[in-house]
Amino acid sequence: xxxxxxxMLKLSGEALASKEKGxxxxxxxxxxxxxxxxxxxxxKEVGIVIGGGNYWRGRTxxxxxxxxxDQIGMLATIMNCIYVSEIFRxxxxxxxxxxxxxxxxxxKMFSKDxxxxxxxxxxxxxxxxxxxxxxxxxxxxIVLRAIEMDADAILxxxxxxxxxxxxxxxxxxxxxxxxxxxDEIIAKxxxxxxxxxxxxxxxxKMPLLVFGLNEENSIINAMNGKFSGTRVTV
Numbered sequence: 001x002x003x004x005x006x007x008m009l010k011l012s013g014e015a016l017a018s019k020e021k022g023x024x025x026x027x028x029x030x031x032x033x034x035x036x037x038x039x040x041x042x043x044k045e046v047g048i049v050i051g052g053g054n055y056w057r058g059r060t061x062x063x064x065x066x067x068x069x070d071q072i073g074m075l076a077t078i079m080n081c082i083y084v085s086e087i088f089r090x091x092x093x094x095x096x097x098x099x100x101x102x103x104x105x106x107x108k109m110f111s112k113d114x115x116x117x118x119x120x121x122x123x124x125x126x127x128x129x130x131x132x133x134x135x136x137x138x139x140x141x142i143v144l145r146a147i148e149m150d151a152d153a154i155l156x157x158x159x160x161x162x163x164x165x166x167x168x169x170x171x172x173x174x175x176x177x178x179x180x181x182x183d184e185i186i187a188k189x190x191x192x193x194x195x196x197x198x199x200x201x202x203x204x205k206m207p208l209l210v211f212g213l214n215e216e217n218s219i220i221n222a223m224n225g226k227f228s229g230t231r232v233t234v
Contacts, residue, residue, distance in 0.1 A: 007047070015157065015159045034091055037093055040093055044223065047127055048124060049145065055076035056072050070135065077128050082097065153209060154206060161228065162211060177230045
């Protein structure tokens with residue numbers, strides 16, 4: 001994976017949360033920051049998208065309009081990016097947060113030119129607020145940004161260690177895949193990323209590396225090809 005220059009990292013909101021208190025597990029976030037700094041110091045360019053699940057799972061409620069629920073979710077991702085961005089700064093990185101809509105002075109409006117300018121300065125760029133529209137998940141958001149920004153790959157850091165043929169939490173005999181194609185994910189309807197995002201990866205030949213966030217040096221290992229997750233080819 002040494003040929004990868006620019007990568008988009010997707011962090012699960014739930015994976016950042018403290019199991020006892022919710023919100024954030026600062027030790028986990030600091031560990032992520034140190035790993036990303038290693039990549040930045042080696043000359044890699046890193047963009048980050050964070051889910052909002054530690055704050056909001058609006059689709060589980062039938063009492064809130066879907067559009068409003070998704071808007072709350074977009075704001076949750078922005079809060080996560082502001083927090084994680086600040087932790088990144090404490091370990092010595094420069095960061096910027098881009099959103100598809102105005103958030104006062106807290107973020108900058110997304111544009112490809114602006115993001116490329118920040119990447120050229122060695123900054124970690126956070127892409128918050130999803131696509132800015134309802135009915136699109138952060139899966140779709142990261143694939144869209146990865147394609148727009150000509151990323152070489154997407155890293156999916158999840159709370160499970162790869163792609164399985166069924167839910168390993170409920171099926172102890174679930175089979176883990178070392179490698180599979182995006183076409184197989186679509187055909188088998190494997191819940192890696194949502195269907196819209198999967199089709200976008202297929203059409204734009206965007207590879208994925210899926211791995212467990214909690215494994216030691218998991219982000220660095222994914223970039224170095226030493227990870228034990230699942231490689232999704234195109």
